Amino acid sequence: MRYAGHAVLAAVVLFLIGPFLVIAAAGLSAGDTLTFPPQGLSLKWITAVFGMENFRQSFVLSLWLAVGSTALALLFGVPAAYGLARYPVPGRDFMRSIVFTPVIVPGIIAGLALLRHAVIPLGLPVTTALILAHTVLVVPYAVRVVTASLEHLRTDVEEAAVILGATRTGTFFRVVLPNIRNGILAAFILGFVTSFNQVPVSLFLTGPGITTLPIDMLASMEFVYDPSIAALSALLALMSMAIVMIAEKMLGLSRYV
Amino acid sequence: MSDRNFLTIEKLTLAYGGTVAVKDLDLTIAEGELVALLGPSGCGKTTTMRAIAGLIQPRQGRIVLAGRDITHVRANKREVGLVFQSYALFPHLSVFENVAFGLRLRSVARDELEQRANEAIGLVGLKGFERRLPRELSGGQQQRVALARSVVVRPRLLLLDEPLSNLDARLRLEMRSELQRLQRDLGVTMIYVTHDQSEALALADRVIVMRDGRIAQQGTPADIYERPSSVFVAQFVGFENIFKAGQWPLPDERDIAALAWRPQAVVLGQGPHQGRVLGASYLGDAVEYLIETPGGLVKAQTPASARRFALDETVSLDLPLASAARLAGQ
Amino acid sequence: MFEDRRIGIALAAPAVLFVMLAFLLPVGILLSGSVTTPGGWGISRFTTFFAEPLYQEVVWRTLRLGALVTLASAAIGYAAALAIVDTSPATKGRLVGLFILPLMISPVARTYAWIVILGRTGLVNQVVTGLGLSDEPLRLLFTETAVFIGLVQLFLPLMVLSLVSALENLPADVVPAARVLGANWIAVFFRVILPLTREGLVIGGTLVFTGAVTAYITPAVLGGSKVLMLETLLYQRVSVANDYVSASVIAVILIAMSVAANALLKRAAAARKR
Numbered sequence: 001m002r003y004a005g006h007a008v009l010a011a012v013v014l015f016l017i018g019p020f021l022v023i024a025a026a027g028l029s030a031g032d033t034l035t036f037p038p039q040g041l042s043l044k045w046i047t048a049v050f051g052m053e054n055f056r057q058s059f060v061l062s063l064w065l066a067v068g069s070t071a072l073a074l075l076f077g078v079p080a081a082y083g084l085a086r087y088p089v090p091g092r093d094f095m096r097s098i099v100f101t102p103v104i105v106p107g108i109i110a111g112l113a114l115l116r117h118a119v120i121p122l123g124l125p126v127t128t129a130l131i132l133a134h135t136v137l138v139v140p141y142a143v144r145v146v147t148a149s150l151e152h153l154r155t156d157v158e159e160a161a162v163i164l165g166a167t168r169t170g171t172f173f174r175v176v177l178p179n180i181r182n183g184i185l186a187a188f189i190l191g192f193v194t195s196f197n198q199v200p201v202s203l204f205l206t207g208p209g210i211t212t213l214p215i216d217m218l219a220s221m222e223f224v225y226d227p228s229i230a231a232l233s234a235l236l237a238l239m240s241m242a243i244v245m246i247a248e249k250m251l252g253l254s255r256y257v
Numbered sequence: 258m259s260d261r262n263f264l265t266i267e268k269l270t271l272a273y274g275g276t277v278a279v280k281d282l283d284l285t286i287a288e289g290e291l292v293a294l295l296g297p298s299g300c301g302k303t304t305t306m307r308a309i310a311g312l313i314q315p316r317q318g319r320i321v322l323a324g325r326d327i328t329h330v331r332a333n334k335r336e337v338g339l340v341f342q343s344y345a346l347f348p349h350l351s352v353f354e355n356v357a358f359g360l361r362l363r364s365v366a367r368d369e370l371e372q373r374a375n376e377a378i379g380l381v382g383l384k385g386f387e388r389r390l391p392r393e394l395s396g397g398q399q400q401r402v403a404l405a406r407s408v409v410v411r412p413r414l415l416l417l418d419e420p421l422s423n424l425d426a427r428l429r430l431e432m433r434s435e436l437q438r439l440q441r442d443l444g445v446t447m448i449y450v451t452h453d454q455s456e457a458l459a460l461a462d463r464v465i466v467m468r469d470g471r472i473a474q475q476g477t478p479a480d481i482y483e484r485p486s487s488v489f490v491a492q493f494v495g496f497e498n499i500f501k502a503g504q505w506p507l508p509d510e511r512d513i514a515a516l517a518w519r520p521q522a523v524v525l526g527q528g529p530h531q532g533r534v535l536g537a538s539y540l541g542d543a544v545e546y547l548i549e550t551p552g553g554l555v556k557a558q559t560p561a562s563a564r565r566f567a568l569d570e571t572v573s574l575d576l577p578l579a580s581a582a583r584l585a586g587q
Numbered sequence: 588m589f590e591d592r593r594i595g596i597a598l599a600a601p602a603v604l605f606v607m608l609a610f611l612l613p614v615g616i617l618l619s620g621s622v623t624t625p626g627g628w629g630i631s632r633f634t635t636f637f638a639e640p641l642y643q644e645v646v647w648r649t650l651r652l653g654a655l656v657t658l659a660s661a662a663i664g665y666a667a668a669l670a671i672v673d674t675s676p677a678t679k680g681r682l683v684g685l686f687i688l689p690l691m692i693s694p695v696a697r698t699y700a701w702i703v704i705l706g707r708t709g710l711v712n713q714v715v716t717g718l719g720l721s722d723e724p725l726r727l728l729f730t731e732t733a734v735f736i737g738l739v740q741l742f743l744p745l746m747v748l749s750l751v752s753a754l755e756n757l758p759a760d761v762v763p764a765a766r767v768l769g770a771n772w773i774a775v776f777f778r779v780i781l782p783l784t785r786e787g788l789v790i791g792g793t794l795v796f797t798g799a800v801t802a803y804i805t806p807a808v809l810g811g812s813k814v815l816m817l818e819t820l821l822y823q824r825v826s827v828a829n830d831y832v833s834a835s836v837i838a839v840i841l842i843a844m845s846v847a848a849n850a851l852l853k854r855a856a857a858a859r860k861r
Contacts, residue, residue: 019700087595
């Protein structure tokens with residue numbers, strides 16, 4: 001029974017992780033077409049990816065988008081999480097569910113709706129539209145994770161600060177913020193990853209010339225048959241792995257997922 | 258010359274949501290006094306204390322501290338200290354920084370800040386622990402940090418909310434005497450909130466018993482312990498035999514509602530009344546009996562050296578009027 | 588100190604208003620397009636949509652794949668989760684990390700791996716032709732099977748993680764107790780483990796099902812235009828034909844599916860508990 005269980009587990013892990021190994025191997029191919037097993041090993045395609053102008057541009061955009069929208073989402077999300085966690089706000093559950101709707105509505109609908117009924121009528125530039133869409137998408141994560149870490153901080157600690165002479169604002173920055181720092185960092189990482197990997201929301205909002213990395217990759221798949229996308233995929237997987245491992249070491253990210 | 262009306266509370270009414278927790282409370286405390294607010298949970302004692310600290314806005318009434326009306330003064334400008342039941346230490350700050358927190362907010366110069374913080378830490382016996390974080394301290398040590406943190410800013414009034422309830426019995430006794438020493442040394446006026454009558458009686462100059470948001474009785478610990486004025490207070494301080502006027506075995510006295518005896522005051526083996534022993538528990542230095550009488554159950558305690566009574570035995574007993582507490586109301 | 592509700596409202600308002608204006612309002616307008624007809628309001632957009640055999644097929648396929656992926660994930664998920672909770676705490680932590688990791692990796696990269704594996708010159712075909720099982724490469728990509736495999740790989744970790752946390756909260760000794768009382772492993776699973784971890788199954792199931800029916804990348808890459816699902820159909824209708832009416836109908840169907848999955852699974856859990 002036990003061995004059967006472990007055999008199944010090994011198979012499942014292989015099913016989950018195996019494809020990454022395959023893609024890493026394919027990305028390390030020395031040949032010019034995408035095959036597996038690869039025709040000899042080399043770093044040729046890995047270095048080639050860094051030289052591809054379109055990927056470089058979309059990577060930079062994705063990076064800024066992820067950082068910017070997550071930062072914005074935290075600016076909205078941290079005060080909201082704090083206000084809803086601490087004060088007897090009327091209709092608190094209703095407000096929370098409004099903030100969480102972007103998780104429930106499929107991203108492609110959000111992107112299309114934003115394009116048709118905000119971006120086009122208001123004449124918003126592509127980058128603004130992307131920032132708006134990604135911020136909306138990350139706000140729920142920010143609120144959820146920060147709320148969870150606020151629950152670990154007793155409210156009488158804040159009352160103690162006020163009685164010792166701190167203002168409300170002073171209390172927030174001197175007492176609350178240092179104690180929810182890990183939660184905010186975790187929210188930032190989750191938000192970053194969510195935005196960086198996002199496809200459906202951005203699908204309608206990007207255009208030729210201005211596009212995010214995952215969408216650029218999707219588009220390139222139709223006409224690129226060399227191992228460059230495999231190499232890029234492997235690099236992205238490696239980047240995520242590094243982020244997750246650092247985050248897990250520093251904050252125990254798995255508590256917030 | 259100390260101010261007899263150092264803290265004056267007039268007609269204070271406090272409410273949580275829709276429910277009134279404290280109603281028309283009047284209270285005066287003299288400078289340097291240690292007053293205990295005693296009562297069961299839900300009696301309004303903690304709510305009153307939080308209103309004095311400024312954490313709750315009153316519906317009605319006035320709070321005057323040292324001649325200044327602080328009813329509408331913000332909590333951070335009140336010069337009132339508060340030691341929380343859970344200590345409420347700042348988890349991210351060391352012992353030193355916890356204690357220095359209030360001083361930093363008051364922009365105390367560096368040398369003075371260090372000197373005062375270290376003095377306060379010394380006062381509570383935590384020298385050598387300055388760099389520890391709260392989670393690295395025991396409950397008793399955390400309690401001391403909370404105390405040092407509150408007194409270092411020299412509040413005019415120090416409020417303590419059940420400060421010993423999270424400590425074990427031995428530590429509680431130790432901290433009790435430390436609190437007394439601290440109060441004597443600093444001369445700070447203290448209000449001590451507790452549900453533990455022995456703590457209130459042992460510590461306070463004056464005890465205020467609260468019930469349902471009102472004051473049930475106030476007086477010296479001896480007043481409260483020996484001369485409870487109502488059934489509620491009598492029960493709270495250990496009078497377990499309470500009989501209404503006109504009922505067995507009492508005469509009908511019109512000016513009192515009831516008489517009450519502690520188990521130790523009941524005389525067994527002689528007396529005008531008869532009862533049957535329902536139960537006996539050996540307590541070490543005494544034996545406690547439960548006795549069925551025509552007027553109800555009586556709890557009696559006799560020294561362990563006295564004559565013992567068997568279960569179901571019929572005994573004579575006396576409830577001497579001289580040792581009874583006369584209760585004027587419920 | 589936290590009595591003043593106005594402060595709470597002021598703190599929450601920016602986020603709530605932002606989501607309402609930048610999200611709910613445009614989505615609401617989009618969805619309203621599905622019930623606006625030339626003559627006013629009505630469901631004629633839906634009847635037209637469902638009259639089209641291709642669309643019917645896509646709706647049906649989306650539901651079918653969603654259900655199959657959920658079932659497969661549940662079956663594999665239980666086997667994996669039971670094996671995970673059976674290991675030492677240190678190993679368990681590492682294994683859980685192994686299941687969280689893929690969730691953080693770009694789904695585009697995760698899906699592209701299947702092209703390398705299932706493509707004409709991919710791993711599977713190399714093996715198949717190498718062993719002489721087939722003379723020419725099998726067509727594995729752009730099939731429902733490929734989409735199914737891709738979706739299971741994408742969403743299985745969510746199921747496993749939900750089940751692991753449910754199994755960890757299982758009262759200690761219930762399984763040994765059932766064994767002592769003479770139950771075999773099948774009975775233990777169906778009579779003890781399954782009822783006690785139903786909540787985890789419901790959570791995992793909801794996540795997997797809604798994830799699968801609203802997936803875009805997997806059907807787009809592994810299914811192409813041959814194996815359309817609702818999201819890829821929506822994209823196609825908009826980008827190829829500017830057909831916003833169908834898009835809004837599909838949007839309503841997608842949201843309805845997500846909401847229904849939530850409600851249905853919640854009810855199933857409540858009913859079994861009684």
